[in-house]
Amino acid sequence: MVRNFKVSYREDMALLQNRWQKGWLGILILALIFVPLFLNRYHLSILNEISIVLIGALGLNLIIGFTGQLSLAHGAFVAIGAYSSGLLTGNLAIPFLISLPLSGLIAAGLGLIIGIPALRLKGLYLALGTMAFGFVIEYILQHWDLTQGDLGMGVKQISIGAWTIKTQLQYYYFFAVLACLFVLITSNLVRSKIGRSFIAIRDRDTAAEAMGIPIAKYKIIAFSLSAFYAGCSGCLLAHYNRWLVPSSFGISLTITVIAVIIVGGLGTVLGTVLGAILITSIPHIIVYFVDIVQNSYPALSGVVVEIKLGIFGLVIIGTLLFEPAGLVGIYQRLKVYWKTWPFKY
Amino acid sequence: METAVDVLFSGFSMGAIYALVALGFVLIFKSTGILNFAQGELCMIGAYICYYFTTELEVPYLLSLVAAIALGSCLGALIDLLIFRKLVGEPVHTTILVTVGLASILVSLTGLIWGNDTYSIQSPFIGKAIIVDEFIFSEASVATIAVAVVLFILFILFFKKSLLGIALMGTAEDSDTAGLMGINVKKMRMIAWILGALVASVAGIFLAEQSFVHTGMSHIGIKAMAAAILGGMNSIGGVIVGGLLVGLIESLAATFLTDLALGGFHFGDIKDVTAFVIMILVLMIRPHGIFGTKEVERV
Numbered sequence: 269m270v271r272n273f274k275v276s277y278r279e280d281m282a283l284l285q286n287r288w289q290k291g292w293l294g295i296l297i298l299a300l301i302f303v304p305l306f307l308n309r310y311h312l313s314i315l316n317e318i319s320i321v322l323i324g325a326l327g328l329n330l331i332i333g334f335t336g337q338l339s340l341a342h343g344a345f346v347a348i349g350a351y352s353s354g355l356l357t358g359n360l361a362i363p364f365l366i367s368l369p370l371s372g373l374i375a376a377g378l379g380l381i382i383g384i385p386a387l388r389l390k391g392l393y394l395a396l397g398t399m400a401f402g403f404v405i406e407y408i409l410q411h412w413d414l415t416q417g418d419l420g421m422g423v424k425q426i427s428i429g430a431w432t433i434k435t436q437l438q439y440y441y442f443f444a445v446l447a448c449l450f451v452l453i454t455s456n457l458v459r460s461k462i463g464r465s466f467i468a469i470r471d472r473d474t475a476a477e478a479m480g481i482p483i484a485k486y487k488i489i490a491f492s493l494s495a496f497y498a499g500c501s502g503c504l505l506a507h508y509n510r511w512l513v514p515s516s517f518g519i520s521l522t523i524t525v526i527a528v529i530i531v532g533g534l535g536t537v538l539g540t541v542l543g544a545i546l547i548t549s550i551p552h553i554i555v556y557f558v559d560i561v562q563n564s565y566p567a568l569s570g571v572v573v574e575i576k577l578g579i580f581g582l583v584i585i586g587t588l589l590f591e592p593a594g595l596v597g598i599y600q601r602l603k604v605y606w607k608t609w610p611f612k613y
Numbered sequence: 614m615e616t617a618v619d620v621l622f623s624g625f626s627m628g629a630i631y632a633l634v635a636l637g638f639v640l641i642f643k644s645t646g647i648l649n650f651a652q653g654e655l656c657m658i659g660a661y662i663c664y665y666f667t668t669e670l671e672v673p674y675l676l677s678l679v680a681a682i683a684l685g686s687c688l689g690a691l692i693d694l695l696i697f698r699k700l701v702g703e704p705v706h707t708t709i710l711v712t713v714g715l716a717s718i719l720v721s722l723t724g725l726i727w728g729n730d731t732y733s734i735q736s737p738f739i740g741k742a743i744i745v746d747e748f749i750f751s752e753a754s755v756a757t758i759a760v761a762v763v764l765f766i767l768f769i770l771f772f773k774k775s776l777l778g779i780a781l782m783g784t785a786e787d788s789d790t791a792g793l794m795g796i797n798v799k800k801m802r803m804i805a806w807i808l809g810a811l812v813a814s815v816a817g818i819f820l821a822e823q824s825f826v827h828t829g830m831s832h833i834g835i836k837a838m839a840a841a842i843l844g845g846m847n848s849i850g851g852v853i854v855g856g857l858l859v860g861l862i863e864s865l866a867a868t869f870l871t872d873l874a875l876g877g878f879h880f881g882d883i884k885d886v887t888a889f890v891i892m893i894l895v896l897m898i899r900p901h902g903i904f905g906t907k908e909v910e911r912v
Contacts, residue, residue, distance in 0.1 A: 338706045340713075385897040391705040392648040396838055397896040400889035403835070407886040411879045523717055526710060571725055578721030584714030588707050589699055 283455055300448075304440050312436040314552055319443035320504050322544040323450045325528040326537070327497025332526075333535035334458055335490040336470030338391065341382065341398035342525050344405035345495040347517030348375045349502025351415055354423040354512055364426050364507065372499035379495025383488045402519065409514035421512045443504060450497065455537045457493075466490055467535070520577065527580045530587050533594030542595040547583070551576045618748050620864050626754035626823065628860020629761035631888075633816035634837030635844065635852045636768065637809040643785035643847055644805035646705075647697060650712040652813055653834015654719035659685040659814025660734070660821040660830060661723055667735040674736055682814045689810025693803045701802075720828055732826040734818070753822035760819060764812065765853060772849065781805060785847075836888035843895050845905020854903065863887040 274280045284290050304312060328342045353371035356362045362370070382401050386394050410417040426433040426442070433439055457463050465486045468476035477483050506512055524547060532543025554575050558568045568575075591597055605612075634652055641649050649655075662684050666677030692715065700708055733739075738753040772778040783791040784801040792798045820833055837856070844855025867884040874880065895902065 332706065336706065338709060385893075389896055389900055392709060393842075393896055393900050395648070395650075395706075395709050396842060397893055399835060400839070400892040400896075403889045404886055404893070407882075407889075408878075411881060413878070520717075523713060526713065530710060574721040574724035576721075577717045578725070581714040581716070581718035581721065585696060585711050585718070588703075588711050588714075589696065592707070 281459060283459075300444055304437060304444075309436045312440050314548065316436065316439050316443050316508060318544050318548045319440075319447040320501050320508065321525070321528060321548050322447050322541060323504065324498050324501035325525050325532075325540050325544050326450055326454045327494040327501070328525050329529045329532075329534065329537075329540045330454065330457075330466070330497065331490050331494035333529055333533075333540075334463065334466040334470060335487065336473075337386070337487060337490065338395040339386075339398045339491070339494065340395050340519075340522055340526075341402040341405075342494070342498050343517045343519060343521035344402040345375045345379060345498035346502035346505065346521060346525075347405060347409060347514065348378055348495075349499030350423075350506035350512055350517070351409060351421070351502075352499065353503035354421055354506045355414065357424045357507075358422070363428075364424075365428055368500060368503050371503040372496040375499025375502070376492040376496040379492045379498075380488060383491030386491065387484050387487055399519070402522065406514050406518055409517075415512075415514070418513060418515070423506045423510045423512060425510065426507045439508060443508075446500075446504070450500075451537060451541065454540075458537065462486070462489060470535070523577075523580060523584075527584050530584050531594055533596030534592075536594075536596045538599075539594050539596035542599075546595065547580070550579055550583075554579070615748070616868065620868050621861070622748075622750060622754065623867075624861035624864035625857060626757050626860070627863060628840075628857035629758045630816050630820050630823075630833065630856075631837045631840040631859050632853050632856025633761050633764065633812050633819075634833055635841035635856050636765070636849065637811075637813040637816070638838060638841045639844075639846060639849060639852050640812070641805050641809040642841075644781055645697065645802050647700075647708045647712065648705075648846075649809065650709060650834070651692075651716040651719055652809070652837065653831035654716045654723075655685065655688065655810050655813035656817030656820060656833055657723060657826075657828065657830045658688060658719060659810075659817035660826045661727055662814075663818045664732050664734050664821065664826045665727075668732065671735075678818060681818060682811055685814030685817075686807045686811045689806040689808075689813075690803055692810070693806035697802070697806070698799065716831065716834075720831060723828055729828060734821050734826060736822055738822055751823075753819070757819040757822065760815065764815065768849065777804070832885075839888040839892035839895070842892055842900075842902055845902030847906060848902070848904040851902055851904030859888050859891055862891060 284293060304315065307315070324342065324346055327345075328339070331337050331339045349371040352374040353364075353367045356367040356370060357364055382398065386397065389397055409415045415421055426439075433442060458466070465476070465481045468479070468481055469483055469486055469490075473483055502517075528543040528547045529540055530543070531539075531546055532541070533539025551572070554572055558572055558575075562569055587594055593600070634656060637652050637655070638649060641647055641652075659681050663677055663681035666672040666680050667674055670677075672680070696711060696715065697708070700711060736753070738751070738756055741752040743750045743752060743755060772782055780791070780796045781801055781804060783794065783796055784798055784805075788798050788801075791801070816833070816837075817830065820830060824830075836859070840855040840859040841852060842855070843858060844851025844853070863884050866887045870880045870883045872880075
């Protein structure tokens with residue numbers, strides 16, 4: 269048995285509690301480095317999508333899962349990040365390494381603007397306001413000459429100094445490093461003072477205020493952080509797809525990201541990772557099965573989008589009805605089951 | 614003068630639909646505390662069923678109208694039975710996210726059954742107009758306004774006079790106390806969903822009279838939320854005012870702003886976002902709406 273008592277708070281707060289976790293993490297890192305070398309371009313593209321979605325979903329989990337503020341404008345923040353970086357690198361010729369944090373900051377700035385009126389709103393009113401904000405942003409992108417609306421806007425490749433990212437494998441390593449960085453930052457953030465304040469506001473905002481947590485400050489921090497994550501994820505998305513159309517950032521994107529955090533488990537970082545992997549894979553799994561039965565049901569390939577949307581909806585409702593803790597909840601139940609097997613106490 | 618009448622008339626006919634959809638919101642919200650993001654999708658389904666009966670099965674118009682409204686209401690009952698009955702007492706964000714999921718399921722089902730084409734309902738109003746002096750009013754819009762007025766009068770009478778309506782109001786006021794008074798709260802919740810889906814179907818069918826049947830119709834739901842918010846989420850009278858105001862402002866914006874351009878920014882289709890701008894402004898200035906009462910939180 270692994271020693272399971274702690275003598276200091278430092279030990280209790282540690283990200284990796286014991287040797288097992290360190291070992292598994294090491295294996296995971298080695299796998300992340302070496303397995304992609306043997307994958308083909310299609311599989312690598314799925315991994316890249318997962319990294320991008322993961323960064324965006326971490327941001328949404330910060331605001332919905334940790335702070336309990338229902339924001340339905342995440343797609344809009346992703347769009348702001350994507351278009352900012354596209355315009356910054358394209359029209360102003362700013363290097364990518366600067367435009368990445370800058371597009372995140374622009375999104376965060378707008379998040380701040382929506383965050384301040386949001387201080388007065390709670391629950392459903394906030395959901396409505398943020399959703400309306402999302403539609404307004406989509407409208408602006410469609411009707412502004414700068415963003416070229418439905419004609420679409422081309423985006424440059426990622427280049428750092430003289431080095432330009434060209435192959436899927438290079439994209440993979442770059443995105444994976446960033447995604448791991450964001451996971452690490454988030455894990456650290458949520459066990460810090462800021463993260464604990466978020467959770468206090470989520471659980472009972474009046475009580476949190478009574479205990480001396482400045483709600484306004486932390487709500488604004490949560491909004492701008494979440495928008496920052498979304499902006500960065502949008503920036504990566506822009507430079508990965510290299511083509512931007514406003515309609516791809518609509519409410520369906522927000523629903524996808526919401527599905528990620530709900531399926532994974534609200535208010536957990538591990539859950540977001542698991543959810544991002546599952547939800548990003550679902551469309552590819554659908555396409556895989558549609559390809560198999562294509563000869564007998566040729567009409568199916570035309571409705572992949574509808575099937576995807578329906579499955580996301582089912583997944584959201586199913587998780588909230590039957591397993592509100594998400595994949596993390598299932599994982600924890602399994603862990604307890606094996607630990608106490610064969611006798612449950 | 615003619616533009617003024619046109620703006621007023623198109624504003625009122627759209628406003629009537631907004632008011633109907635918003636009424637659906639308020640009915641469900643008052644009795645169950647659930648903000649139904651799938652209200653627009655319920656409208657869409659009602660319109661699709663009506664289209665299916667009139668055009669594909671060639672059933673007489675009135676009969677298919679009744680059938681569509683009945684089936685739409687059944688859908689409302691089904692949604693309550695399968696999903697929301699199990700979610701009583703869950704936090705607000707859970708129920709909202711469930712309705713968001715429900716909306717995407719309904720859109721995807723419609724897309725799977727009818728595809729993404731645009732249809733129109735074979736109705737007796739097509740191409741007909743009432744001409745008064747030099748003004749021309751389309752019959753479909755006049756019918757929409759008339760139906761909305763009749764429905765609102767019926768609902769106000771229902772809530773004022775009938776025992777069932779009073780029981781519904783009681784449940785909305787305080788479901789625990791209502792339960793203690795011998796009101797079947799579960800049944801009341803289901804009736805609220807049925808009524809909400811019913812007005813949504815009516816609104817969807819008459820919206821389709823003014824435009825077409827397509828999956829994008831579901832946007833009406835979120836736009837009508839602007840009307841509900843403006844009027845106040847817990848006031849039926851406020852819904853009428855809110856709906857008409859949103860319809861009028863939208864029609865004004867469509868008439869005067871559409872061709873405008875402001876340094877590389879074009880205001881085309883401004884009609885599509887007017888409602889959202891109104892919603893944001895109302896939420897920032899007066900979140901509980903014109904006629905709504907402020908929510909007081911107990912610790």
